[in-house]
Amino acid sequence: MNSTDILGIRLYNQLLAENRLKEPEEVVSYMGAMQSQASEMAKWGIGNRLEDASHQRVTEALDAGRIIRTHILRPTWHFVSAEDIHWMIPLSTSRLKPVFLSYAKMIGIDEASMPRRSVQVINTLEKQGHLTKQEIDEQLKNEGIEIDERELSIILSQAEIEGIVCNGVAKGIKHTYALLEERVPKTRSFDKEEALATLAYKFFSSHGPATLQDFIWWSGLLITEARSALEMVKEQFVSETLNGREFWMKNDIRIPEKGKDSALLLPPFDEFVVSYKDRSELIEDEHYGKVMTKNGLFSPTVMLNGRIIGSWKKVTKKKMPEVEISFFKKTSQKTERLVQAAIQEYLRFL
Secondary structure, three states: OOHHHHHHHHHHHOOOOOOOEOOHHHHHHHHOOEEOOOHHHHHHHHHOOEOOOOHHHHHHHHHOOOEEEEEEOOOEEEEEEHHHHHHHOHHHHHHHHHHHHHHHHHOOOOHHHHHHHHHHHHHHHHHOOOEOHHHHHHHHHHOOOOOOHHHHHHHHHHHHHOOOEEEOOOEOOEOOEEEHHHHOOOOOOOOHHHHHHHHHHHHHHHHOOEOHHHHHHHHOOOHHHHHHHHHHHHHHOEEEEEOOEEEEEOOOOOOOOOOOOOEEEEOOOOHHHHOOOOOOOOOOHHHHHHHEOOOOOEOOEEEEOOEEEEEEEEEEEOOEEEEEEEEOOOOOHHHHHHHHHHHHHHHHHO
16 A cells, blocks of 8 residues: 555545435534534535535535534534434543633633533523524623623533534524534433444544544544544454554545546545644645644645645635635646536535
8 A cells, every 4th residue: 555545545435536425414424523614615525525415405404403513522613413413522521621711711711700601601592592602692791691702602612512502503604502402302322432432433434544643633532542442443444554654444445546537626624634643645745834734724725636736715706606726836737627627516516
């Protein structure tokens, strides 16, 4: 196995070489979780992996609660399927709560007042869910309760990682908050070992070939937890060592045909890019800073056969969406034709 093989197998396992699933929530469940900072662009991350994809279908799945958007795993936004959300949350809670408490302390918020204020916020959502952060603030002010905007953000994030709050039905391009158990009633419980094994199986099935270090980065788990999780499922996978790194993957390996090139437009923070601790297979060192910054910002990327060859952005001209491409270097006419086809796929999705 070489670097080209790794990328080719990942394209299949990440559903980017072949769209095998029909429903948005099936894609998210198969992937385990999908990072989703820029929510509108992140919908394309689902659509790119879906048969008959459209922005409307992905939005409907989110609004119906079949896909949940919340803070989980690493302390950032992710899409998680409704069927997975309740067993996945406990894997994150104890690790992420101190992160938000530390941030609150850093910006001068009184930690002692936060439990009382959290109850006030949750009571507001119990009375009327599917509120934007601004609407929650207005409801609280109507009751004579003043909460600093930064504190309100931390309270909502903490309520997400505790499994109390999640996204509600969107209001235009604004996301809202609602009570998780009202959106997705809890029907069963996993013990920790079962949850760890399930998370590892989903990750290495959908993201392999991947290393233990990739899984630790992606999941945010402690090293001991991640090792234990892989140990529980590794009989269902095969491994191969390349350049001193041990890669794990399902044994039903598929690689794109030689000479069959493919181009993709990926959104910022796409799983194909963000999920791996070591991204040396994806991009040449000289171009790394053009799409990924040291403080963790990722740009939309143009891919050719799994390698990043440029960046792109959506623009609006005469009230119509268009795509502007910036290649790292001069490309062939064949590559440009492939990228134009990928642009049309994205515009059809919109």
